[in-house]
Amino acid sequence: MRWHSTATWHGPLAISDQLVQQKSTFQAYATRYQAEADAPATFSRLMKITAMPQLLAHIQEVDPRTRRASHAMYAWRLRSSSLISSSLVLGSSNGGEAGAGERLERLLELSNCEDVVLVVFRWYGGVKLGSDRWRCISTVAKEALKRGGFLSGSREASDRARSRNGSRKRGK
Numbered sequence: 001m002r003w004h005s006t007a008t009w010h011g012p013l014a015i016s017d018q019l020v021q022q023k024s025t026f027q028a029y030a031t032r033y034q035a036e037a038d039a040p041a042t043f044s045r046l047m048k049i050t051a052m053p054q055l056l057a058h059i060q061e062v063d064p065r066t067r068r069a070s071h072a073m074y075a076w077r078l079r080s081s082s083l084i085s086s087s088l089v090l091g092s093s094n095g096g097e098a099g100a101g102e103r104l105e106r107l108l109e110l111s112n113c114e115d116v117v118l119v120v121f122r123w124y125g126g127v128k129l130g131s132d133r134w135r136c137i138s139t140v141a142k143e144a145l146k147r148g149g150f151l152s153g154s155r156e157a158s159d160r161a162r163s164r165n166g167s168r169k170r171g172k
Helices: 040-062 064-068 100-110 132-147 155-171
Strands: 019-021 024-032 071-081 086-093 116-123
Touching: 019 132, 024 132, 040 064, 040 071, 040 086, 040 116, 071 100, 086 100, 100 116, 100 132, 116 132
Parallel strands: none
Antiparallel strands: 019 024, 024 116, 071 086, 071 116
16 A cells, blocks of 8 residues: 655645633644545545545644544535536544534535635543534634635625624614
């Protein structure tokens, strides 16, 4: 078996600040990824066995602390173009945090992000956070997406525009 060099990951990483909640630490990474012209089912399989291990190895090289994370959850939302059609390919992994991958997929969908891979690390601090963990995961994920410029066409931007318009109406 031939090992892939971590240098094969070409996209820059957008990194959130660390968020500490009751001794647990969360941090997210977002990067652009261009889908190959494979069938969606084949492409999802290739993402899990090739691209994601390469990305995780690259992140671990950039930030060795991530090797010790208790959880590494991730999701992607990519446009796959073939000769016949174009479709969105979604995928995720919970990384041991039940339901986290699907929540990250949903965040990418609601934010209208395409050709993006999002990874969130959690270092467990010994205290169960309950539903607060979802807020922490979402907070760092959104920050990484924002820093990477992936939220420009998102619902969040249109919600801000609507609220600005609404506040002008109230002031009249």
